[in-house]
Amino acid sequence: MAKGWTHGMDMSGVSWNDSRTATLITPRHVVMAKHYSRGPAAPVIFHDRSGKRIERKLIAFQPALGDITVGLIDEPVPPNYTPYPLPASSTKISTLPGRRVVVSDKDKNLFIHKIRLVGPGQITFEQDEEDLYGWGKNLISGDSGNPSFLISGNKLVLIETHTTGGPGSGPYYGDANVQASIRRAVSKLDSNYTISTVSIP
Template sequence: MKTHLTLIYLALVAGCAGLVSCSSSGTSASSPAADISSGIGSSAIYKEYNAAGNSVLNKGWPYKLDASGIALDDKHTCTLITRRHVVMAKHYKRGVGKQVVFHNRQGQRVARKITAIKGGSGDYAVGLLDEPVPAGIRVYPLPTPTPDLKTRLIDVPVIVTDQHRRLYVHRIKRFQSYLVFFKYSNHIRKKILVSGDSGNPSFLMVRGQPVLVETHYGGGPGIGPFYGDARVQMELKFLISELDPNYSFKTVSY
């Protein structure tokens, strides 16, 4: 179990090619990985955040996760799955006509507005932006569904975000229907998710790339719709096509 956690740390801290190819070396007391597990390294995505203008990113270990596709200007968080579509928690969605603000890797502000929303059968909704975001903003792929995917993901670490624009590392505990349940790891920082964290995304790191795995529905370690579920993806495709059929999400094999 510790090996999994070390690998995800190294994927973030050292920017390695992917979980399966990382080494567990370099975790001495002076290493960034040791800083993370001891709580020394800041977990904040931004050093200085400004929803109305440009922001300054934290260039420590959180910078290895490209968070530019997460609109964190409001607690009703939106996450890009195409250049024009975002996912949100259906019970905590941002309204039609509301602005969404992204910041690229240089901290430059990109603002859009939500023009329409379609809710899913689970706790997820898809919002349509007034125009696509530029190339400098990350669009997150989803896990490619396979018959054994859920089995292989048990105990795998995930990067969890919260309403305060911070990152944590939890692990996948189990799946039930279309939901994924997380659990804590005792020897690293953890977040007790609370009201206001709903809709914030969690990611797998696959070959150095963040892959959207969940948006928060329940508190504690975290519960939410699993975006690698074939039924969820089928419905997302329908919702996206209803809003603008010229776009589609991508998937990445784990």
């Protein structure tokens, strides 16, 4: 809803009503940091691009690989709220270091960082010190679970949720094993839905 440089970025699938941020990956499934998750019956509030508010409740949970919990909300969200695709597991991780990402925090702020390193199941960012944007942050306690995105065309692709502070580090959502664990968790919670992926050139 912001009118500045973030206006083109669709955050309707991110629930910020609690510092333990939840992010949509299907119309009924969210991901959170395993070490900083909301509890049963916790409200999950989303706002669409025009500011329309909806509220859902968390009713079930399944762990995924690493610092990821997949949660199930009581009703699917309508089409004007966006579940985010994940990077296709075929993405060549050698092409990712140096690419810019949109990093979020618990205060609904967005920053531009760069990918420093991608390893098995994990991704680490760095400040974009060479660039003129100046939009960076050292993440702090309470930012855990907030999402980071790659921009692919006109889509935001969920690439990470924060585990540690500093420039940020957490599970890499394009990792084949991480992704398979998320698919299993989604299916156990409600097999009518599945995650989507996007090929990253």
